[in-house]
Amino acid sequence: MAPWASCVHPPHRRHRKGIPVSDRHRHHDHHHPGPRHRLAHLLAPHSHDTxxxxxxxxxxxxxxxxxxxxxxxxxxxxxxxxxxxxxxxxxxxxxxxxxxxxxxxxxxxxxxxxxxxxxxxxxxxxxxxxxxxxxxxxxxxxxxxxxxxxxxxxxxxxxxxxxxxxxxxxxxxxxxxxxxxxxxxxxxxxxxxxxxxxxxxxxxxxxxxxxxxxxxxxxxxxxxxxxxxxxxxxxxxxxxxxxxxxxxxxxxxxxxxxxxMDAVDPALVDRAERALAEVPGVRGVGELRLRWIGHRLRAEVALLVDGGATLRQAHRVAVDAEHALLHAVPRLTAALVHADPEPDPGEPDPHLALAHHLS
Missing domain, CATH: 1.20.1510.10 (Cation efflux protein transmembrane domain)
Structure with a gap:
């Protein structure tokens, strides 16, 4: 078992007026993006902080x-x-x-x-x-x-x-x-x-x-x-x-x-799933939820990643997944990404301890 069970990636917070910045994205370093992506960021730099x-x-x-x-x-x-x-x-x-x-x-x-x-x-x-x-x-x-x-x-x-x-x-x-x-x-x-x-x-x-x-x-x-x-x-x-x-x-x-009733266009769900599937390090997309809060969208997603990855590697995959969602889904302003280790054959489900709460 890897030294981590799951990686929860909450929406980042940035405080202004001299208060320190916490947990800021550094998406320019993620998997060495191609020249087109780098050029787009140079011409229109942006951040995904809240x-x-x-x-x-x-x-x-x-x-x-x-x-x-x-x-x-x-x-x-x-x-x-x-x-x-x-x-x-x-x-x-x-x-x-x-x-x-x-x-x-x-x-x-x-x-x-x-x-x-x-x-x-x-x-x-x-x-x-x-x-x-x-x-x-x-x-x-x-x-x-x-x-x-x-x-x-x-x-x-x-x-x-x-x-x-x-x-x-x-x-x-x-x-x-x-x-x-x-x-x-x-x-x-x-x-x-x-x-x-x-x-x-x-x-x-x-x-x-x-x-x-x-x-x-x-x-x-x-x-x-x-x-x-x-x-x-x-x-x-x-x-x-x-x-x-x-x-x-x-x-x-x-x-x-x-x-x-929190209904969304199913096409948005399909779009989000396709974007997540293309993220390096994502082995599978589990639960994916989208909901409107006013005229803005929020997402919650559970991903499968390499069971032998370190905590930092899993967190990077989660950050890249949120980054991909923010680009792929219009009007999405925040995503909560949960990374699960891909189970080995015969390994019990690590979420069994939660089963009685779900029932």
Missing amino acids: ADRLDPALESSARGLRALWVSLAVLGVTALAQAAVVLASGSVALLGDTVHNAADALTAVPLGVAFVLGRRAATRRFTYGYGRAEDLAGIVIVLTIAASAAFAAWTAVDRLFDPRPVAHVPAVAAAALVGFAGNEWVARYRIRTGRAIGSAALVADGLHARTDGFTSLAVLLGAGGSALGWRLADPLVGLAITAAIALVLRDAAREVFRRV
Whole structure:
């Protein structure tokens, strides 16, 4: 048996303002990287210490906040313009669209709070930080969408049983076009930013805005029917808008549920396994886990290494494995690598002492 049983490689810590640096990576020396790799490091030097990894993570939160506040302003102006037309026209279809747009604008508030919380440092109580606040914001967004759907359905059904003429039909049509333009611009901005920073909640919010845009176009149908004297056109379009909101609710709820349950794209797991298999000294990849904490990923992996390797050799393999993961998996900011010795024939499993805890 080698002089070590396992090698646990925790995320490194670097303290600033004169406090000593501890356990810093020296990845330039690992297995003598090729000239292309050395050239890349010379042109764009970087470190994988936790403090350096947090810098792009904080920048991603700042980008998310900018996207939220800009879209809040755009949707707020859109909703106010539509609300003025609703008061003048009495259109229940436009009312449903306005309520939905207002709700979509207000979802920026809990998501913005989540982004701000996610930038706070981890504490002894919240040892993983506050990134999971984004999942809570996602739940609030789902509930907001559900409330807007219920309100739109109630107003549409009420007007269906009590039809009324719609006044200022041209203004209703213009307000519908304004709603479509505002929502589509916000949708593109949120989706692009959400995908860039890895925020499922922001992407879901963008898809929500895109559907709002199409429901705004549906208001045009109600305005056209009202112009032709068909009073039921407006409430029927209101019900159609309710159905569209329900579809958005289903998709958003599914995305938020997956994130709350720590689901990840299986392609990311495959990518991580391929990267680990190519690390010199890795004899096999055992348990591999990925989880989202806000819009950042963390990994935990158990590797098989040479049973006769020294502790330093095993630790180097673990460091190289983390290094490979950080390069291979987008938005991964930390990895905990556990190295197990490759067992000799007939050798008992060194983890048998833990079996009763696992059961």
